[in-house]
Amino acid sequence: xxxxxxxxxxxxxxxxxxxxxxxxxxxxxxxxxxxxxxxxxxxxxxxxxxxxxxxxxxxxxxxxxxxxxxxxxxxxxxxxxxxxxxxxxxxxxxxxxxxxxxxxxxxxxxxx
Numbered sequence: 524x525x526x527x528x529x530x531x532x533x534x535x536x537x538x539x540x541x542x543x544x545x546x547x548x549x550x551x552x553x554x555x556x557x558x559x560x561x562x563x564x565x566x567x568x569x570x571x572x573x574x575x576x577x578x579x580x581x582x583x584x585x586x587x588x589x590x591x592x593x594x595x596x597x598x599x600x601x602x603x604x605x606x607x608x609x610x611x612x613x614x615x616x617x618x619x620x621x622x623x624x625x626x627x628x629x630x631x632x633x634x635x
Contacts (some may be wrong), residue, residue: 524565525557525562526562526563526564526565527568528557529557529562529563529564529565529569529589529608530564530565530566530569530572531568532550532553532562533553533554533556533580533581533584534569534573534580535547535550535553536550536551536554536584536587536588537550537583537584537587540587540591546591546592546596547600548569548592548596548597548599548600548601548602548617549600549601551588551592551597551618551621551628552601552604552605552613552617554621554624554625555613555617555620555621555624558620558621558624558628564577564628566632576632577628577632578628578629578630578632579629581613581625581626581628581632582625582626582629584625585622585625585626585629588621588622588625589622592616592618594614594615597614597617597618598614598631601613601614601617622633
């Protein structure tokens with residue numbers, strides 16, 4: 524389901540780092556897209572996989588994004604994945620908007 528996919532995408536950004544030491548801006552882009560479309564995530568999956576409540580994980584994810592996702596990484600990764608107009612539109616807002624969505628979701632946690 525969309526709820527399941529969104530939960531897994533939220534965990535993918537940190538999970539990839541934990542497994543490989545690498546980041547993929549496409550994970551951040553996908554998370555942003557799920558939020559923009561108004562989708563909800565399955566908080567039970569996050570609890571099962573990460574071992575913490577969704578609100579705690581979302582706070583951890585926000586801290587992780589602040590610390591590890593740079594504009595350079597976003598530019599390098601998404602430049603080749605997106606059409607030029609879409610890339611220019613999203614590159615400067617992606618991190619800040621995603622952080623806003625994560626913070627709001629962590630506080631509200633009114634999800635599936």
